[in-house]
Amino acid sequence: MNNTIYQITLPTPYAVGDVHCYILKEDPITMFDAGVDTEEAWEAMVKQLNEMGLKPNDIQQIVLTHHHPDHTGLIHRFENVNAVYGHAITNLWLKQDEAYFAHYEAYFSSLYDKFAVPEQYRNVQKTIHNAFRFQGKRELTNIIDEGQEIPGLENWRIIETKGHAQSHLSFLNEMDHTMVAGDHLLKHISSNPILEAPLPGNERPKPLLHYRRTLKNLQSFNIETVLPGHGDIFEFQPKLIDHRLQRQEERAQKVLDYVRDHEVTPFEVCQFLFPKHYDKQFGLTMSETIGQLDYLEEAGYVDSIIRNGVLTYKLAPLYT
Ligand SMILES: [Zn+2]
Incomplete structure (x- = not known):
């Protein structure tokens, strides 16, 4: 060192x-x-x-x-x-770039509409x-x-x-x-x-x-x-990286099992993954949730569609 x-x-x-x-x-x-x-x-x-x-x-x-x-x-x-x-x-x-943060807040407001997040959990302004x-x-x-x-x-x-x-x-x-x-x-x-x-x-x-x-x-x-x-x-240790990736894949598997029998919104997945923490640590738990959904979608396990303005995820046809 x-x-x-x-x-x-x-x-x-x-x-x-x-x-x-x-x-x-x-x-x-x-x-x-x-x-x-x-x-x-x-x-x-x-x-x-x-x-x-x-x-x-x-x-x-x-x-x-x-x-x-x-x-x-x-x-x-x-x-x-x-x-x-x-x-x-x-x-x-x-x-504290004003134009950037005006965009930032507006972006999250419409993103949270799409994720079906109820008003009381929206705290982006406070976080900033x-x-x-x-x-x-x-x-x-x-x-x-x-x-x-x-x-x-x-x-x-x-x-x-x-x-x-x-x-x-x-x-x-x-x-x-x-x-x-x-x-x-x-x-x-x-x-x-x-x-x-x-x-x-x-x-x-x-x-x-x-x-x-x-x-x-x-x-x-x-x-x-x-x-x-x-x-x-x-x-x-290179194996530490493998271990981290594997732990994440295990959590994704949990989400996949949940999506298997429902069509779900990101907010529902967040409540499922973090039943005790989603209300107090909403930004972090929602980040983790959308991360797992992005991973599953990219890997081809789930598809997303917009239904009445809300993003919903379901099992990809190959896996049903
Ligand atoms: Zn940091």
Whole structure:
């Protein structure tokens, strides 16, 4: 493992618990991800930087794995940071881009009509405003994507790892095979592929299909150590990916058994899959549900049709 990279662990107000940032103590001093924007997180950041002989003003550039508030929160508090790198979608969030979020809310409103979601579960506006509260309050200076290079990080390859977020990038050091993985690959838990609105004029993203593709793609790289956004640092094993994909296929099988005897709406599948959690964690459970339906449809097991404005799924003729 890289001996110039240090982990910083910060509290978050979220169920996931602590989040990690990573400091690369090279020239320039670079930080990957930036926790959540709370006083507790900032205090923990300053204290842990001190323990490694650094002050906040020593940090020169920041690289972001994705737009979620627990990864961007403190970026505006580092006065000497003159370069902040991340995906174009991360910047739409950081900018709180008005046109984009008007489109985002309108998109979900019509999507939830199609998914037959009752009014009381629709909380997209609240989710966006909560994110704004805890996320970083400055814009990116540089938009990056797979194939590009970050100055000072010439050994680091940028890998597109969409799925958990449409903005997700991971960073692989090709000299020592260490990967900063954000929330793409965690040791103990499978990450949630989260449903997002597309950029205006584009098709709905299919986050679970992206997640499967970008997870499998990791097997083609030489990765040794994974530095995740949450949980323990771990050694990469290609079989971990197979295991994650298999667990997801088992859940899809459960959905397929349910669809076998009904024609169903996405909301009904969500209630079936998550009877205890769908009301409190609607965004996450609906994301997981539509992911499984996208997977089954893509694999040819189910067909979808619009009936009276509502999307319904049924078993494909081959399997009836
Ligand atoms: Zn995340």
